[in-house]
Amino acid sequence: MTYSEDELLPISALTDIVFCPRRAALHQLERVWEENVATVEGHNLHDRVHDGATESRGGVRVARGIKRHEQSFEVQLCAQAMCLEEMLNCKVPAGALFYGISHRRQDVPFDHALRQATESAARRLHELIEAGITPKAEYSKRCKNCSLFTLCAPKTGNIGSVEKYLAKAVV
Numbered sequence: 001m002t003y004s005e006d007e008l009l010p011i012s013a014l015t016d017i018v019f020c021p022r023r024a025a026l027h028q029l030e031r032v033w034e035e036n037v038a039t040v041e042g043h044n045l046h047d048r049v050h051d052g053a054t055e056s057r058g059g060v061r062v063a064r065g066i067k068r069h070e071q072s073f074e075v076q077l078c079a080q081a082m083c084l085e086e087m088l089n090c091k092v093p094a095g096a097l098f099y100g101i102s103h104r105r106q107d108v109p110f111d112h113a114l115r116q117a118t119e120s121a122a123r124r125l126h127e128l129i130e131a132g133i134t135p136k137a138e139y140s141k142r143c144k145n146c147s148l149f150t151l152c153a154p155k156t157g158n159i160g161s162v163e164k165y166l167a168k169a170v171v
Contacts, residue, residue: 007124011079014118017125018072019142024125026148034147071117073097077108078118128158 016024
């Protein structure tokens with residue numbers, strides 16, 4: 001599908017849609033951003049990577065945490081590679097994630113399954129933006145370290161309507 005310039009979305013939003021659709025909506029629809037220790041450390045790590053050090057490695061995405069399988073990061077990295085392929089008319093078979101805390105690098109092959117997951121995430125992101133509706137919060141263990149935890153209020157997401165909440169609270 002082809003999109004106009006106004007319909008293009010940031011690649012970083014793919015990380016959000018895979019990690020948590022509500023987070024993607026809060027960032028993209030409601031323009032909400034909140035810093036926490038993890039986001040500040042992540043920005044600082046990215047700044048160090050991009051400060052003109054002597055070593056340069058293409059195809060590496062820098063993440064703050066410890067090495068782990070995290071599809072949201074892999075999808076963002078794959079999307080970056082797919083953009084390079086389109087712009088430069090070349091093939092990018094793999095990339096790498098670098099985790100700042102553990103100082104570990106994880107190779108990421110851009111296989112058919114990851115490319116499909118990346119395209120699916122892009123479609124879901126566009127559908128979310130077109131719908132213009134922020135999904136209800138659904139609490140999970142991922143919420144604990146999310147910078148939007150307070151604004152998102154995931155533990156209140158399954159309460160339902162105000163009437164139902166008041167009926168339960170009054171009883």
